[in-house]
Amino acid sequence: FYTMKNSINKNLQTEVDACFLYNKLAAVEADPTVANVFRQMSEIEYGHATAFLKKISPGKIGILPAPSLRAKTLNSIGKIFGYDYVLGVLMDTEKSISNAVISAKNKNKLPITGRETSHVTILRSILEKEAKVTGNNLAKFESRHRSVGGNALRAAVLGGNDGLVSNFSLVMGI
Secondary structure: OHHHHHHHHHHHHHHHHHHHHHHHHHHHOOOHHHHHHHHHHHHHHHHHHHHHHHHHOOOOOOOOOOOOHHHHHHHHHHHHHOOHHHHHHHHHHHHHHHHHHHHHHHHOOOOOOOHHHHHHHHHHHHHOOOOOOOHHHHHHHHHOOOOOOOHHHHHHHHHHHHHHHHHHHHHHHO
């Protein structure tokens, strides 16, 4: 039980951090379409965080935790060096989560719907500096990721965190 609750707490913090960082990206983005996408992603991550909070204390009104020191540090890096690095970190996190969700679905013999990679698709469009994020991608984005997928999402977030720790350790070692 403790391990599961600790896992949910980590997932909650990951969602809070992503919400915070997407909101910061929206605030500094010059392109209104891209800024709107970042705001929507922030709202979706907020919804995920709220769902995890309800799992931690069902039936009670809880307060979301503040962004972590890691998220605040990434924001400071963005202020100093530009937010491209922060966007890259979020892209790596979303890729890790997406891959973990797909692996969990394959393991449990659940169908792959394409929704698993919608955040990655949107961020890839932005990172590749497409002239504009396509309306098709926005439509897919707005209609998806509105609920938390239980064990699959938990596994995805933990896998993403493991990937971040590994990358951080590698960079610090170098």
